[in-house]
Amino acid sequence: MSTIVSLPDQSTAKLPAKSYLNQEYGLKSWLLTGDHKRIAMLYLFSITFFFVIGGVLAGLIRLELLTPPADLMATDTYNKVFSMHGIIMIFLFLVPSVPATIGNFLIPLMVGARDLAFPKINLLSWYLYMGGGLLVLATMVLGGVDTGWTFTTPLSTHYLNTHVVTAAMGIFLAGFSSIFTGLNFIVTIHRMRCPGMTWFRLPLFVWGHYATSIIMILGTPVLAITLVLVALERTMNIGVFDPSKGGDPLLFQHLFWFYSHPAVYIMILPGMAVISEVISTFSRKRVFGYTAVAFSSVAIAVFGFLVWEHHMFIMGVSQYSALVFSLLTMLVAVPSAIKIFNWSMTLYKGSITFETPMLYAFGFIGLFTIGGLTGIFLATLGMDVHLTETYFIVAHFHFVMVGGMLMAYLAGVHFWWPKMTGRMYPEAISKTAAVITFIGFIVTFFPQFILGYLGMPRRYAAYPADFQVLNVFSTAGASILGIGYLLPMLYLPWSLKYGEIAGDNPWQATGLEWQIQSPPLTENFSEIPIMDHEAYDYEWLANKTHHEVQTVG
Amino acid sequence: MSHISPVLWEFLVHWLKNFAIFPPEASTIAPYADALYFALVGMTVTGLALVMTMVLVFSIRYRKERHPEAVQIEGSTLLEATWTLIPLGIFLVFFVWGALLYFRVFNPPPNSMNIYVVGKQWMWKVEHQGGQHEINALHIPTGVPIQVTLISQDVFHSFSIPAFRVKREAIPGRYTTVYFEATTPGKYHLFCTQYCGTNHSAMIGWVYVMTPADYSAWEAGNTSGASLAQNGERLFASVGCNACHNGSATARGPNLANVYNTRIRLTDGSTAIANEAYLREAILAPSMHVPAGYAQIMPTYQGQISEDGLIDLVEYIKSLDSNYRIQQMLNKSQISSAQASTEGKTVPAQGAAKP
């Protein structure tokens, strides 16, 4: 397993004199920037910050669950901890993770544009995100919120005296940040493609983000209005969601999940987008069934809007309606299967190397398949009766979100690190980190499936002693997992200074972003490129007679 | 190992005693659920094995050292169709299978024995027909179909008995039902699985499954003296319902005898079945369904009668129905006949129990 593909003259590579990183100096030049690459970097930092907070909260959860009684913290503290964990991880980490960082950085590069369509809105979106983040942090400092990330009414509206409104407003702002990101992507992809860049020449990364953006702009506003209603109901003592005043708590569930189910696809489609790029590059092959993979992204986005009620199967919805939604859920699972099989087939007759991003991608395929197929358990009506609200669900969504999206995010960060910074990450240690993450993940979350079938309810600070053994495994795994995540947080910053210089195209990849210098210029391309080949055209790359790389200075 | 380190030994023994990987099967639903579960596990293992085999075999076979030059392949419509249709077919099988089980769990047979459960922060209050009250405990006989009618006094709760593989949300403002038939005597976990505030994790209890004989004994020993219907009758008089519903021809309200489970014609021309939900709503929001021929003069009792009181009233009105009374009698005899059939193989009450 030698490391990198034939690196083009790595020894003589040097950092370009001029790049987006050194174009301007000073904090102000970052905080007021319109450059999508700099905004991506701002996002990268802030997201990592919130991930660490969410991770520490996860650590607290696992420590508490080491022993059956609620001994480390009181139950209401525990409730606040997992609520903040869920809120931070979902709204402040996973939803913006790939799109707002890697996507922000790459979409203009991939479609051959100088920037996103609306740079100022892009910056505004970061400020909204930070505003939302600060409100959530404020909630935490003021004493937390204990609604769970799902804000179930009438609990959240009439029965808690924690800072529900502050948290809801934080999410409201973060939601608008995500709307603006989606808006920018859609307009950019429609309107800013360079000459020759037809829809079917777009990298699959762009297709994935296009699908994500559809969900962001159509789903998020419903969450926003729902949170406004929750806040109004709380402050004004109205009863839209309160049955004793004639309201209907299920209406809240409908509106909330109308966003939050599609949102889980916001949390996986960008990851899938990354995987397409990584698998293709390291097997040096065009993605098998390009069109099928492209359309399956859009199919997931569209069908994703039709299945929300599967979160409410036992909550008193009509049984006939549950039937409809179960059926639709089965349909939405199919495009994911299509993707998995196409990626596997991409390896067939490839020329495969095993760099760190590829290892993460393999991790993604395995873990997402498990996570996705256990989603089928939950979509199966009769099975959901037993499994819902148990640790089976906790395991399901950590498999898809952590084993899926987080792995993909790490794959993406490693894959484009040379492009973003101009330097390589250290290869050996990053491979170790990937393996540690994988092992830690399995040990943490696999036992939770068994716990779930045993019936251990989620959101329990204390649990009967029968469940202890598996919980100890889970906590042990989480410690390994923590190390796995800590490592990149250490060696990636290290590599900023000491990493090998990467050169323009260290992976010999075909995307437009790899045909320019790394790190790129502020204006991306000195001359707008003309796309004259299909995506993932490795023959084109091989036949390129001279290096058409644009380095300035 | 006990002579190496007694502490470690203790620890291990303790662990192994507390190690479970599969929940007890204690209801007629459980085998159905488990069959479905294993089928789903089978699908997952197969699917995962398939994908992992592809990934592993290709990674080894086509790694760069062995296969330096990639062969570009566009795709294959046939393959796409295969892996679209086969998973779809499999998923649809599970859809049908799951739906069948779902309807079984949530549609109790008509002859089941009805137990009311009220959820409130943070306890379960169980009310048996005979007036036995329990908190965070549920005693039931084996071999009798049981319908639990749930309601919550405040927020969402969820009534979960893993050993029976059933669960149902108790929601405020509306009755929900779940059905099961216990098979194995023993003591099983009862959880609240819907997050309901601070002491959510303390809203737990036990389900005691007993042989019909034991159950009859328990029933006799724990009655509060008045059945739900009798309590209801008292309440009916004390809050003044009988001022209007006294069954006489001049009464201002309709005669409530024999209304239960009949189809009622409403003033707006539609009809409604007077089931438990209807009766409850008739008391709390009388103007929602006004029976034809009556003026809307009944006051609302929203906020004046507790959920327990409402249950009593509903049971009282049901008991005014002769069919229902006959049904109740049959249920009783059912318990004793179930007793007869299991007599020979009575299992000690703690048989399958986990402490």
Next chain:
Amino acid sequence: MTEKTQSTHQDAEVHVVKPPVYLAIFFALLVLTALTTGISFIDLGVFNAVIALAIACLKASLVVLFFMHIHYSSRLLKLTVAAGLFTFMLLISLTMTDYISRAWGMF
């Protein structure tokens, strides 16, 4: 560079809608408003709602098509509007599957 801008952006043509069109639409909207208010004074049972909503849809279409220029716009913008309506209808109709069938067998 010039030829490619023309190829990708040739549909950028901007259509200037003339004041008479605006004026006509304006009056049509006023008439429809008067009409819908007038009809509401007659008790037509469910048809009150049906007619009022039909008129509202008609008015909204006029605004979208002419004041907002969709009538003259590219297919992309037409599709965008359609997508919005479609998702809105999804939200309403799929939620209704629950509310409508929840009481089946009871009423």
Next chain:
Amino acid sequence: MDSPSIATTPHELGSSGLPHAHDHPAFMRHHFEDIGQQREAASFGMWVFLLTEIMFFGGLFCAYLIFRNWYHPAFVAGSNTLDITLGTTNTAVLIGSSFTMAMAVYSAEMRRKGQLVLFLVLTILLGGVFLGIKAVEYHQKYVDHHIPGMNFSIQEFVHPTNPKAIPLAPDMAEKTQLYFFLYFAMTGMHALHMIIGIGLLLFMVARASRGAYTAGHVIPVENFGLYWHFVDIVWIFLFPLLYLISRYR
């Protein structure tokens, strides 16, 4: 900007026969290839934003639909307390403001500065009239104790002063609170959009009078027009839903 190669009529503007990218006008952002691309991106972006607005109101419409079906008598009673004359007037006023806004867009496209400012100011005035009438209606609700969460009283519905009104049972009368909550939430959300719109209009008047939009840079006016018309459309639906369709049992 005064370069002769710049399109002189808006019609030519988009077709971008610009010979060279460096000839672009001052208002063109440099990451766009040409002015046509910028214009398309801007109006498409605005439309995408309006999609999110549709869904934002969608949640409220959903709630309205459900509760109207459940508590029809309460909605009838609530609806009958609204003043249909004021409602109709307001609809007409808002349609008028949409018309003046459309004319403002036209003026900008024709590069007539005075006319543009005039129509923008007219739009502000009509928007102000709308909000004024709305304020009168809100005040009436306050006087009648019909503001949920503040001073709500069901007296009027249980013992109506109007002899023609059918009295409601107390339990149904309680549900009028839901009607009024939805009324305030929907019209309030709409009014909020109007207020934001008027704020933007004031800003645009200031810039327009300095000639900002009449030199070819019509995108802001056009996009604002889209926003304003959207707000109008929301009202076009709110008016029948709240005032008209629930007048009879």
